[in-house]
Amino acid sequence: MTNPCRFRAAATRVRPYAAPARIPLSFVYGETAYRGLPEELFHPTIRRCPADANLVCKQITGRLPDGLEVRVEYTEYQDFPAVEWYAEFTNTAAQNSPRLRQVRLIDEAFRGENPVLLHSNGDTVTYEGYQMLRTAVDEEGLHLQTDSGSPCNGAFPFMRLMTEGGGYNFAVGWPGGWSGEFRKTADGVAVWFSQETLDTYLLPGETLRTPRVLVMAYDGDEAAGRHQWRRFFRQHLLVRENGVPLDPMHVMSYGGGGVEFTLSTEQNQLEAIDTFLAKGFRPDIWWIDAGWYPCGLKWEAAGTWEPHPEHYPHGLGPIGKKCAENGIRFLLWFELERVTEGSRLDREHPEWMLYTTNAEGETDWTRMLNLADQDCLRWAIDRVDGLIQEGHVKIYRQDFNIARPAAYWRGKDAENRAGTTENHYIQNLLTFWDTLVERNPGLWIDNCSSGGRRNDYELMRRAVPLHYTDVGYGVHPEKQQQYRVMFEWLPYFRALCMNWDKPDGSYGQWAMPDDPPYSDAFATYASLAPALDQKIPPDCSPEEQETAQRMLAIWRPAAELMLRGDYYPLLESHKHADRWYACQFDDPQRGDGFVHAIRNIRAEETSITLFPHVEQGAEYRFTCMDPPREMTLSAEALSTHGLSVSLPQRAGVVWFYQKKVPAGAKEPAAAKDAEK
Secondary structure, three states, X not given: XXXXXXXXXXXXXXXXXXXHXXXXXXXXXXXXXXXXXXXXXXXXXXXXXXXXXXXXXXXXXXXXXXXXXXXXXXXXXXXXXXXXXXXXXXXXXXXXXXXEEEEEEXXXXXXXXXXXXXXXXXXXXXXXXXXXXXXXXXXXXXXXEXXXXXXXXXXXXXXEEEEOOEEEEEEEEOOOOEEEEEEEEOOEEEEEEEEOOOEEOOOOOOEEEOOEEEEEEEEOOHHHHHHHHHHHHHHHXXXXXXXXXXXXXXXEXXXXXXXOOOOOOHHHHHHHHHHHHHOOOOOXXXXXXXXXXXXXXXXXXXXXXXXXXXXXXOOOHHHHHHHHHOOXXXXXXXXXXXXXXXXXXXXXXXXXXXXXXXXXXOEOOEXXXXXXXXXXXXXXXXXXXXXXXXXXXXXXXXXXXXXXXXXXXXXXXXXXXXXXXXXXXXXXXXXXXXXXXXXXXXXXXXXXXXXXXXXOXXXXXXXXXXXXXXXOOOOHHHHHHHHHHHHHHOOOOEEXXXXXXXXXXXXXXXXXXXXXXXXXXXXXXXXXXXXXXXXXXXXXXXXXXXHHHHHHHHHHHHHHHHXXXXXXXXXXXXXXXXXXXXXXXXXXXXXXXXXXXXXXXXXXXXXXXXXXXXXXXXXXXXXXXXXXXXXXXXXHHHHHOOEEEEOOOOEEEXXXXXXXXXXXXXXXXXXXXXXX
């Protein structure tokens, strides 16, 4: 467990927000601006909520004389210098409330010299996404805003404010449109976050809530902020299975030969599992994606949520049982929120549909299921829960291929009620997920939105992004840029082993018949992540089978280190095929790690010298499995001369290492703690 004493200095920079008047919340109600919940206005009460030894949770509730109740859920982390909170507004009066607007979280200044914000544009579902951006914060300010209601599209809800000697990690939890601002002031940097649009009165008995915001202080340089966040992610955010954070996962599947899984059947799924098992593969996850329901061989036609009666005459239970018998987790794809014209949901419950129209006033083929409706929410919970239980599903995969959800929400808002449909929708989305997990102990959730457009802090507290993007599965330099952001902030994700490179050194935008095989060694070297899908077909050749299994032996120990180790990008990720890519994962407690290098398909340099993170005075025994070789280098040699790596074009290498402390040298305290 992380030693809280390590964070004492940083913790002094996390404000004592638990005092009601200091709650980092501001809003305008009627014609009055409020900040915090001052005693003389709100007469707040504080109730301590049940929590574990590493958390202090408080519920702070205050009420204005006209009946507006404000409740703040506030959490302090005892093992990290971090606090988080969100607020709820309830109208307890018998009539509509005054106008509520400009609801902001934080809305105060953080001290620090020479501020620079490390941030990203997130997953834009284009090749311009997942950029790592560094922006100096000045008096003009930096405004962040998501695109059309997708919380990771155009702005990424995880960021780091870096100043001299330390800084702050921020996370925003809101699976919709949010905005924020960083502006330099005389006292430091003023920061605020909010739901992008909320300007409304409250109906009698109505509750609206804010985004959740986390603030974490850290001491040291940029790497110190990164290490602290990744350790926090593993300790407090990463989904747990039987109380333990997720291990690396090997994914396998077989679509049946159609588009997506539209030709998947009970027979070909069971046969594929048996074939893989006979060949020595034992996946952690068996994946069935879009198309298992009646859709006319068009997976996009969603809204009839039942197994295809001809393809799965006995339902999905036989698949789930087969997986359970072999220690495999059964993952099943859903996209409940998107409903297409003519589907069963569209026909039977038009009152639950949200619509958009084109310039001619014609309703779009795609509707959005209105989870803000309580009857709809109850139906969704019962229907999906039933399919999960009937199918023995262990991983609920939720996709969301609606590019502009804000347009659907805004179309439903009543006059002078901007943002209320989105707000209730998101509250019920969280209830939907939480209820599924409560009803199905051991179930965990894979979150997707045409890839990674909805991986905000609130949903990442409940799910993992196994499919973090829809872009560039086989474009290796593009993936390297994406990994740079993911390893920084959301270090549990799945990689797809694909090659879209051409003989002339160019890349295609999608898979083509003449692409190199997915299961060659380079596809795996270019796809190392905590979860891995090698895209091996059941009828793979003996050579493909041998290569896949050889690379799995390298991937699994590397993936385990990706989760428990600190991450060091050794080269900048430029997403160019004519450059090298390299990174390091190092566990300072156990003294092991690995260095990963790739010579991309057009990189001219035959070798490169890397300077990995080392502990002075130690020796490092390096081991490579492909081909087998070993070497021992001192920290001094690595710091002075570096680690030289030579590779042919289109090749990769993983050098594992174990730190050795010479006899008579003082053993680091971290190593002693690890032994205990």
